[in-house]
Amino acid sequence: MKTTRLEAFSDGVLAIIITIMVLELKVPHAVDLAALKPLLPVLLSYVLSFIYIGIYWNNHHHLFQAAKEVSGGILWANLHLLFWLSLFPFTTGWMGENHLASTPTAVYGFVLLMAAIAYLILERAIVAKEGRDSFVARAIGPDWKGKLSPLLYLAAIPLAFVSPLIASGLYVFAAFLWFIPDRRIERALEKREE
Amino acid sequence: MKTTRLEAFSDGVLAIIITIMVLELKVPHAVDLAALKPLLPVLLSYVLSFIYIGIYWNNHHHLFQAAKEVSGGILWANLHLLFWLSLFPFTTGWMGENHLASTPTAVYGFVLLMAAIAYLILERAIVAKEGRDSFVARAIGPDWKGKLSPLLYLAAIPLAFVSPLIASGLYVFAAFLWFIPDRRIERALEKREE
Amino acid sequence: MKTTRLEAFSDGVLAIIITIMVLELKVPHAVDLAALKPLLPVLLSYVLSFIYIGIYWNNHHHLFQAAKEVSGGILWANLHLLFWLSLFPFTTGWMGENHLASTPTAVYGFVLLMAAIAYLILERAIVAKEGRDSFVARAIGPDWKGKLSPLLYLAAIPLAFVSPLIASGLYVFAAFLWFIPDRRIERALEKREE
Amino acid sequence: MKTTRLEAFSDGVLAIIITIMVLELKVPHAVDLAALKPLLPVLLSYVLSFIYIGIYWNNHHHLFQAAKEVSGGILWANLHLLFWLSLFPFTTGWMGENHLASTPTAVYGFVLLMAAIAYLILERAIVAKEGRDSFVARAIGPDWKGKLSPLLYLAAIPLAFVSPLIASGLYVFAAFLWFIPDRRIERALEKREE
Numbered sequence: 001m002k003t004t005r006l007e008a009f010s011d012g013v014l015a016i017i018i019t020i021m022v023l024e025l026k027v028p029h030a031v032d033l034a035a036l037k038p039l040l041p042v043l044l045s046y047v048l049s050f051i052y053i054g055i056y057w058n059n060h061h062h063l064f065q066a067a068k069e070v071s072g073g074i075l076w077a078n079l080h081l082l083f084w085l086s087l088f089p090f091t092t093g094w095m096g097e098n099h100l101a102s103t104p105t106a107v108y109g110f111v112l113l114m115a116a117i118a119y120l121i122l123e124r125a126i127v128a129k130e131g132r133d134s135f136v137a138r139a140i141g142p143d144w145k146g147k148l149s150p151l152l153y154l155a156a157i158p159l160a161f162v163s164p165l166i167a168s169g170l171y172v173f174a175a176f177l178w179f180i181p182d183r184r185i186e187r188a189l190e191k192r193e194e
Numbered sequence: 195m196k197t198t199r200l201e202a203f204s205d206g207v208l209a210i211i212i213t214i215m216v217l218e219l220k221v222p223h224a225v226d227l228a229a230l231k232p233l234l235p236v237l238l239s240y241v242l243s244f245i246y247i248g249i250y251w252n253n254h255h256h257l258f259q260a261a262k263e264v265s266g267g268i269l270w271a272n273l274h275l276l277f278w279l280s281l282f283p284f285t286t287g288w289m290g291e292n293h294l295a296s297t298p299t300a301v302y303g304f305v306l307l308m309a310a311i312a313y314l315i316l317e318r319a320i321v322a323k324e325g326r327d328s329f330v331a332r333a334i335g336p337d338w339k340g341k342l343s344p345l346l347y348l349a350a351i352p353l354a355f356v357s358p359l360i361a362s363g364l365y366v367f368a369a370f371l372w373f374i375p376d377r378r379i380e381r382a383l384e385k386r387e388e
Numbered sequence: 389m390k391t392t393r394l395e396a397f398s399d400g401v402l403a404i405i406i407t408i409m410v411l412e413l414k415v416p417h418a419v420d421l422a423a424l425k426p427l428l429p430v431l432l433s434y435v436l437s438f439i440y441i442g443i444y445w446n447n448h449h450h451l452f453q454a455a456k457e458v459s460g461g462i463l464w465a466n467l468h469l470l471f472w473l474s475l476f477p478f479t480t481g482w483m484g485e486n487h488l489a490s491t492p493t494a495v496y497g498f499v500l501l502m503a504a505i506a507y508l509i510l511e512r513a514i515v516a517k518e519g520r521d522s523f524v525a526r527a528i529g530p531d532w533k534g535k536l537s538p539l540l541y542l543a544a545i546p547l548a549f550v551s552p553l554i555a556s557g558l559y560v561f562a563a564f565l566w567f568i569p570d571r572r573i574e575r576a577l578e579k580r581e582e
Numbered sequence: 583m584k585t586t587r588l589e590a591f592s593d594g595v596l597a598i599i600i601t602i603m604v605l606e607l608k609v610p611h612a613v614d615l616a617a618l619k620p621l622l623p624v625l626l627s628y629v630l631s632f633i634y635i636g637i638y639w640n641n642h643h644h645l646f647q648a649a650k651e652v653s654g655g656i657l658w659a660n661l662h663l664l665f666w667l668s669l670f671p672f673t674t675g676w677m678g679e680n681h682l683a684s685t686p687t688a689v690y691g692f693v694l695l696m697a698a699i700a701y702l703i704l705e706r707a708i709v710a711k712e713g714r715d716s717f718v719a720r721a722i723g724p725d726w727k728g729k730l731s732p733l734l735y736l737a738a739i740p741l742a743f744v745s746p747l748i749a750s751g752l753y754v755f756a757a758f759l760w761f762i763p764d765r766r767i768e769r770a771l772e773k774r775e776e
Contacts, residue, residue, distance in 0.1 A: 005201060005255055007587060012209030012400075015594030019602060020213060022668050024221070027606070027675040031683035050668070054661040058654070061587055072252070072380065076373075079248040086216050086244070093221040101225035179658075186654065199395060199449055206403030206594075214407060218415070266446070266574065270567075273442040280410050280438070287415040295419035393589060393643055400597030408601060412609070460640070460768065464761075467636040474604050474632070481609040489613035 003064045006078055010060060013082045017089060018053045021046055024093035045096035045108075048171060049088050052112070055178045056085060059119070065189060066136040067126050077118070077125040084115040095168075105167050106160035112171065113153035120146055139188035149174045197258045200272055204254060207276045211283060212247045215240055218287035239290035239302075242365060243282050246306070249372045250279060253313070256379040260330040261320050271312070271319040278309040289362075299361050300354035306365060307347035314340055333382035343368045391452045394466055398448060401470045405477060406441045409434055412481035433484035433496075436559060437476050440500070443566045444473060447507070453577060454524040455514050465513040469506040475499045483556075493555050494548035500559060501541035508534055527576035537562045585646045588660055592642060595664045599671060600635045603628055606675035627678035627690075630753060631670050634694070637760045638667060641701070647771060648718040649708050659700070659707040666697040677750075687749050688742035694753065695735035702728055721770035731756045 025042055028035040060081075070078075091111045094104040123146065127137045152174045160167035219236055222229035264272075285305045288298040317340065321331045346368045354361035413430055416423035458466075479499045482492040511534065515525045540562045548555035607624055610617040642663075652660075673693045676686040705728065709719045734756045742749035 005205065008202060008590060009205045009209055009251060009255075011587065011591045012206050012594050013213055015591055016210055016213040016598055018664075019595055019598040019668055020217070022672060023217075023602070023605075025669075025672045027672060027679060031676075031680045032685050033689075035685075036689070047665075050661075050665055054658070057591060057661075058657055061657070075252055075255070076248070079244075079251075082212075083241075083244055086213055087219075090216060090219045090221060094225075097221060098225045103226050103229075107227075107230070199399065202396060203399045203403055203445060203449075206400050207407055210404055210407040214411070217411075269446055269449070270442070273438075273445075276406075277435075277438055280407055281413075284410060284413045284415060288419075291415060292419045297420050297423075301421075301424070393593065396590060397593045397597055397639060397643075400594050401601055404598055404601040408605070411605075463640055463643070464636070467632075467639075470600075471629075471632055474601055475607075478604060478607045478609060482613075485609060486613045491614050491617075495615075495618070 003067055003070050006070050006075060007061075007064050010078060010082060011057075014053055014057050014060075014085065017085055018050060018057075021049055021053075021089045021092050024089065024096065041099045042093070042096035045092050048168075048175065049092040051175050053085065053088065055175060056081075056115070056119070059178075062186065063123065063126065063136070063140070066139040068130060068134075068136070071125075071129050074122070074125045074129060077122040081115065081118040081122050084111055084118050087111045088115075100164040100168055102161045102164050105164040106157045109153045109156040109160060109167060109171065112174075113150055113157070116146070116150040116153060120150070135188070135192060145177055149177065197261055197264050200264050200269060201255075201258050204272060204276060205251075208247055208251050208254075208279065211279055212244060212251075215243055215247075215283045215286050218283065218290060235293045236287070236290035239286045242362075242369065243286040245369050247279065247282065249369060250275075250309070250313070253372075257317065257320065257330070257334070259383060260333040260379055262324060262328075262330070265319075265323050268316070268319045268323060271316040275309065275312040275316050278305055278312050281305045282309075294358040294362055296355045296358050299358040300351045303347045303350040303354060303361060303365065306368075307344050307351070310340070310344040310347060314344070329382070329386060333379045339371055343371065391455055391458055394458050394463060395449075395452050398466060398470060399445075402441055402445050402448075402473065405473055406438060406445075409437055409441075409477045409480050412477065412484060429487045430481070430484035433480050436556075436563065437480040439563050441473065441476065443563060444469075444503070444507070447566075450574065451511065451514065451524070451528070454527040456518060456522075456524070459513075459517050462510070462513045462517060465506070465510040469503065469510050472499055472503040472506050476503075488552040488556055490549045490552050493552040494545045497541045497544040497548060497555060497559065500562075501538050501545070504534070504538040504541060508538070523576070523580060533565055537565065585649055585652055588652050588657060589643075589646050592660060592664060593639075596635055596639050596642075596667065599667055600632060600639075603631055603635075603671045603674050606671065606678065623681045624675070624678035627674045630750075630757065631674040633757050635667065635670065637757060638663075638697070638701070641760075644768065645705065645708065645718070645722070648721040650712060650716075650718070653707075653711050656704070656707045656711060659704040663697065663700040663704050666693055666700050669693045670697075682746040682750055684743045684746050687746040688739045691735045691738040691742060691749060691753065694756075695732050695739070698728070698732040698735060702732070717770070717774060727759055731759065 025039060025046065028039065067074075088111065091104070091108040095101075095108045098104050120143075123140055123143065127134070127140065130136050152170050156167040156170040159170070219233060219240065222233065261268075282305065285298070285302040289295075289302045292298050314337075317334055317337065321328070321334065324330050346364050350361040350364040353364070413427060413434065416427065455462075476499065479492070479496040483489075483496045486492050508531075511528055511531065515522070515528065518524050540558050544555040544558040547558070607621060607628065610621065649656075670693065673686070673690040677683075677690045680686050702725075705722055705725065709716070709722065712718050734752050738749040738752040741752070
C-alpha cells in the first residue's frame with residue numbers, strides 16, 4: 001500500500017482540527033476593542049495549539065516522505081495519533097476560556113503528552129515495517145526531540161497545580177525546540193537524491 | 195473513470211465526520227477534574243465512533259486499492275455509505291449525552307446497521323462492475339466479517355431496550371472483530387505485485 | 389494549469405458542505421423515539437440536500453474528467469458555483485426546522501436555481517476556453533437536464549407560496565431526473581479511450 | 583520536498599475556512615422574508631470574505647504551480663499565512679453581525695493586512711529558496727498588487743473610525759483589483775511550456 005491516501009486523510013483531519021479550534025473564538029456582542037480583551041487568552045492558547053498542529057503536520061509530512069509504504073499497523077498507529085490531536089480543540093478551549101486555571105492547563109499537557117507518545121509509536125511502527133537499516137529508520141535517527149518533549153509535558157502536568165504559568169511556559173518551550181530548524185530528514189532526503 | 199477523486203472526496207467526508215464528532219465534547223464552565231466526569235460517557239462514545247470511522251476508512255482504503263475504476267452506480271453506492279456515516283456525530287452525541295439510555299443506544303445501532311449494509315452494497319456494486327472473477331472480487335472473498343457485523347447490530351437493537359450495556363458491548367465486540375488483523379486484501383495486493 | 393488542484397479544492401468544499409449540514413440535526417434532550425419526530429422534516433431536507441450535493445459532485449467530477457485545463461475565468465466560475473452550494477446548509481436548516489413553511493421553501497428553491505445557473509456558467513466557461521469542437525464541448529452536448537432543472541426551480545419558487553408541498557415535490561422530481569443514469573460524458577470518455 | 587502535500591493541506595484549510603464562515607449565518611426562527619433582513623450585512627460580509635479567500639486560493643494556486651519545491655521555512659511561512667486567514671470567520675462574523683461598526687471593521691482590516699503581509703513573506707521565502715533568477719521569481723515579478731493591497735488596508739484601519747463605509751469600500755476596492763485578470767504567472771507558465 002502506498003502512503004498517499006494515508007497522507008491525504010491525515011492532511012484532511014489536521015486541516016479540520018486546526019480550523020475548528022478557531023470556533024472557540026466566539027464572536028463578542030460588544031463592538032469596542034475592550035470586547036476582545038477577554039478573548040486574548042483564548043487567542044493565545046489558539047496560537048499555541050495552531051503551532052503544535054503545524055509542528056505535527058510538518059513532522060508527519062517529513063516522516064511519510066521518507067517512508068515507502070504502509071501496513072495495517074501503521075494505519076492504526078496513525079489514527080491513534082489523530083485521535084489525540086482531535087482533542088486539541090477541546091483542551092485549547094478549556095484552557096483558554098479559564099485563563100490558564102490549573103486543571104485545564106494540566107489536562108492540556110496530558111493530551112500533548114499522549115500525542116507525543118502516539119507519534120513515537122507511529123515512528124516505531126514504520127521502523128518495524130521497513131527495518132532498522134531502512135532509509136526511514138536512519139532518517140528518524142535517535143529523535144531526541146521526540147523523546148525530550150514527552151518528558152517536558154510529564155513535568156508540566158503536576159507543575160500546573162503549582163503554577164499554570166510555568167507549565168504553559170514549558171509547553172511554549174517544547175514547541176520552540178521544534179522550531180529550531182532540524183533538517184535531519186530533509187538532509188537525508190537530499191542525500192538520497194544525490 | 196479513475197478511483198482517485200472518489201477516494202479524495204470520501205477521505206474528505208470521513209475526515210470531517212471523525213473531527214466534527216469531537217464538537218459534542220462541549221467545553222465545561224467549571225475548572226476542576228470533576229467537570230470532566232459528566233463528559234466521560236460522551237468521550238467513550240466518541241472513542242467508539244472514532245474507531246468505527248477508522249475501520250470504515252481502513253476498509254474503504256483497501257477496497258479501492260483493489261478496485262480499478264468507478265461507474266455512476268459505484269459513485270452513488272459510495273455516497274449512500276457516506277450518508278449513513280454522516281449520521282454518526284448525531285447518534286454518538288445522543289447516546290453519549292444520555293449515558294447509554296435505551297432508545298439512543300438502539301438508534302446508534304440502527305445507523306451502524308445501515309452503514310454496514312451500505313458497505314455490502316458498495317462491495318456488490320464494485321463486483322458487478324468488474325466481474326466475479328476480477329481481482330477485487332477475489333480480494334473481497336466471502337467477507338464474513340462484513341456479513342456478521344450487521345447481524346450483531348440487528349441483535350443489539352432490541353437488546354438495547356433490555357440492557358443498553360449488552361447492546362453497546364456488542365458494538366464494541368463488532369469493532370474488535372475488525373481489529374484482528376485480516377490481511378485478506380493486503381495479501382492479495384502483495385501477491386499481485388509478485 | 390492542470391485541473392487537479394481545482395478538483396481537490398472543490399472536493400474539499402463539497403465534502404465540508406455535505407457534512408456541515410448534518411449539524412442542523414441538533415441532538416435532542418429527551419431520550420425516547422418521540423424526540424426524533426420533530427427532527428424528521430430536518431432529516432428529510434438533509435437527505436434531499438445531501439442528494440443534491442452528491443449530484444453536483446458527480447457532475448463536477450465528470451465535467452473535469454473531460455476538461456483538460458483551467459483558466460482564471462474557470463477558477464472564478466467554479467468558486468461562484470461553490471458559493472451558492474455553500475448556502476445549502478443554511479437554506480436546508482431553515483426549510484427543515486420550519487416544516488416546509490412557504491418562504492423558507494421558496495428561498496431553498498432560489499439557492500437551487502442560482503447553483504444551477506452557476507453550473508451552466510461553469511460549463512460555458514470551460515467550452516469558451518477549449519472551443520466548441522473540443523472533446524469536453526461534445527461530451528457536455530445540449531445538456532437538457534442542466535437547462536430544464538433551473539426552469540423547474542423557477543416554477544417552484546412562486547408555487548411555494550401556494551403549496552410548499554408541490555414546490556418541494558418539484559425539487560425532489562428535479563433531483564430524480566439526475567438519478568436516471570445519463571452516461572453521456574462517461575460514454576464519451578470510454579469512446580475516447582478506444 | 584515536493585509541493586503537492588503543502589498544496590493539499592492548504593487546500594483543505596482554505597476549503598474549511600471558506601465553508602465555516604457560512605455558519606455565522608444562523609438559521610432564523612421566523613419564517614418570512616423579513617427574517618432574512620437582519621442577516622443581510624452578515625451575508626454581505628460573508629460574500630466579501632468568500633471572495634478574499636477565493637483570491638488567496640487563486641494566488642496560492644498560481645504561486646505553487648511556479649514553485650518547484652518547499653523547505654522548512656516555506657512550510658512555516660505558509661502556516662503563518664493560513665493562521666491569519668483562519669481568523670477570517672471570526673472577523674467576518676463580528677463585522678457582519680454589528681452592521682459595520684467601527685472597531686469590528688478596523689479589526690477586519692487588520693487581519694486582511696496581516697494576511698497580505700504573510701503572503702509577501704511567503705513569496706520572499708520561495709524566492710530566497712529558489713534564487714532571484716529562478717522561474718518563480720520572474721513569474722512573481724514586482725507584484726505591485728501584493729504591495730499595494732496592504733497599503734489600502736493600512737489606510738482603511740484608522741478610516742474605519744471616521745467612516746466604516748469608506749473603510750469597507752477600500753476592502754471591496756482591493757478585492758476588485760485582484761479580479762482584473764492579471765495573467766502574470768499564467769503567461770509565464772505558458773511561455774515555459776513553449
